[in-house]
Amino acid sequence: MIYDLLIENITKNREVSIAEAEKFCSFFNDKTISKKEFLLKQGEFCKFEAFVTEGCFRVFSLDKKGNENTLYFAAKDWWLMDIDSFMNHKPSDLNIQALEDSKILIISQEDKSNLYNELPMAEKFFRIMFQKSIVAWQRRVVRNNSLTAKERYNYFTTHYPEIVLKLTDRQMASYLGITHEFLSKIKKRDKKQ
Amino acid sequence: MIYDLLIENITKNREVSIAEAEKFCSFFNDKTISKKEFLLKQGEFCKFEAFVTEGCFRVFSLDKKGNENTLYFAAKDWWLMDIDSFMNHKPSDLNIQALEDSKILIISQEDKSNLYNELPMAEKFFRIMFQKSIVAWQRRVVRNNSLTAKERYNYFTTHYPEIVLKLTDRQMASYLGITHEFLSKIKKRDKKQ
DNA sequence: AAAAATAGTTGAACAAGTTCAACTCGATCA
DNA sequence: TGATCGAGTTGAACTTGTTCAACTATTTTT
Numbered sequence: 001m002i003y004d005l006l007i008e009n010i011t012k013n014r015e016v017s018i019a020e021a022e023k024f025c026s027f028f029n030d031k032t033i034s035k036k037e038f039l040l041k042q043g044e045f046c047k048f049e050a051f052v053t054e055g056c057f058r059v060f061s062l063d064k065k066g067n068e069n070t071l072y073f074a075a076k077d078w079w080l081m082d083i084d085s086f087m088n089h090k091p092s093d094l095n096i097q098a099l100e101d102s103k104i105l106i107i108s109q110e111d112k113s114n115l116y117n118e119l120p121m122a123e124k125f126f127r128i129m130f131q132k133s134i135v136a137w138q139r140r141v142v143r144n145n146s147l148t149a150k151e152r153y154n155y156f157t158t159h160y161p162e163i164v165l166k167l168t169d170r171q172m173a174s175y176l177g178i179t180h181e182f183l184s185k186i187k188k189r190d191k192k193q
Numbered sequence: 194m195i196y197d198l199l200i201e202n203i204t205k206n207r208e209v210s211i212a213e214a215e216k217f218c219s220f221f222n223d224k225t226i227s228k229k230e231f232l233l234k235q236g237e238f239c240k241f242e243a244f245v246t247e248g249c250f251r252v253f254s255l256d257k258k259g260n261e262n263t264l265y266f267a268a269k270d271w272w273l274m275d276i277d278s279f280m281n282h283k284p285s286d287l288n289i290q291a292l293e294d295s296k297i298l299i300i301s302q303e304d305k306s307n308l309y310n311e312l313p314m315a316e317k318f319f320r321i322m323f324q325k326s327i328v329a330w331q332r333r334v335v336r337n338n339s340l341t342a343k344e345r346y347n348y349f350t351t352h353y354p355e356i357v358l359k360l361t362d363r364q365m366a367s368y369l370g371i372t373h374e375f376l377s378k379i380k381k382r383d384k385k386q
Numbered sequence: 387a388a389a390a391a392t393a394g395t396t397g398a399a400c401a402a403g404t405t406c407a408a409c410t411c412g413a414t415c416a
Numbered sequence: 417t418g419a420t421c422g423a424g425t426t427g428a429a430c431t432t433g434t435t436c437a438a439c440t441a442t443t444t445t446t
Contacts, residue, residue, distance in 0.1 A: 341432075342432075342433070343432095371433070371434090372433075372434060372435080374433095374434075374435080374436095375432090375434070
């Protein structure tokens with residue numbers, strides 16, 4: 001069933017009844033996105049939140065010099081959204097692109113609001129999800145400030161081996177905050193040893 | 194009244210009754226912390242969340258080489274906690290130290306749990322607060338990856354001038370992710386122009 | 387008021403990471 | 417089949433930021 005993964009995600013480590021989980025899911029529609037297709041482009045309003053059930057996405061912004069900066073990758077079982085644009089009803093700074101043919105469960109802005117109103121557990125669920133997300137972002141900041149590029153590369157490849165397989169070096173470099181040329185040199189040094 | 198600032202914080206841009214706001218506050222106790230005192234030390238369990246009503250704090254971790262890495266500063270009207278330790282009941286990686294004589298409103302782990310159970314608006318309030326926090330962390334990651342040290346310094350000093358006044362250069366450098374020597378050189382170049 | 391600790395400054399040598407340009411290698415497409 | 421396009425590789429010169437050490441304020445403690 002298309003909702004299996006989402007049900008598992010929301011019930012994991014939580015006291016949630018089957019009825020609640022099913023009601024939760026009923027607010028989501030499934031959608032297919034082809035490789036390279038954009039789910040969101042910079043400047044558009046992000047009017048959805050999504051849960052990835054298949055495939056992988058890249059969330060990135062473009063800086064003044066035109067360099068891509070990858071905020072995160074979202075594979076199966078990850079949530080996908082531009083919180084800022086969604087919450088504050090403003091044009092997005094982010095691009096969301098499918099790295100391969102993918103499937104998501106998507107909820108509109110209106111239904112998200114209904115979900116919160118009709119299902120009290122949704123508030124707690126997303127509150128806890130956001131807390132976890134903050135922990136992850138804090139750790140990322142610390143890693144970026146205290147580790148060398150080589151160390152960040154090692155961290156990423158050992159912690160997200162499945163995602164690494166789906167990426168080009170350029171995409172990984174834009175996540176690590178280095179140029180793809182330098183990533184290539186890091187990998188070369190690796191092989192020699 | 195000691196709760197004035199907290200009441201303003203939780204009612205701002207929200208539909209919250211006075212009764213709710215007062216009940217919310219009743220879970221918090223005020224506490225005074227002297228300059229340089231630690232509210233939390235690495236290795237301890239963070240069993241509180243706090244709201245700063247006066248003064249300023251620094252939240253930082255120590256990496257393997259012994260370098261300090263400042264996650265954020267919390268002045269008046271900011272929230273203060275180690276989410277990871279508090280949520281997952283594990284020893285903290287963070288240190289929280291007062292930069293000057295300060296006052297906070299503090300809530301224990303047990304009361305936080307009671308607050309969520311007894312006051313439904315608390316879930317929504319913290320859910321939205323955490324969403325905003327994620328946006329801020331995402332922007333910080335992008336800045337750290339796409340701006341030079343000089344540009345990050347300019348960003349920080351123009352966006353947080355009141356906090357800058359309370360910091361030593363070493364503390365600011367540990368937030369910007371550079372050495373204090375290099376910060377000194379950045380400031381010198383600034384003056385010449 | 388003196389002593390001791392801590393914070394900021396500066397320079398020289400060094401390391402980490404970027405830039406640009408040239409090249410190679412596959413994949414895809416006409 | 418060739419042409420083309422994007423991805424990865426490599427080197428040389430360059431820029432950004434670090435390290436270490438010595439020095440100078442400035443606070444804090446006694």
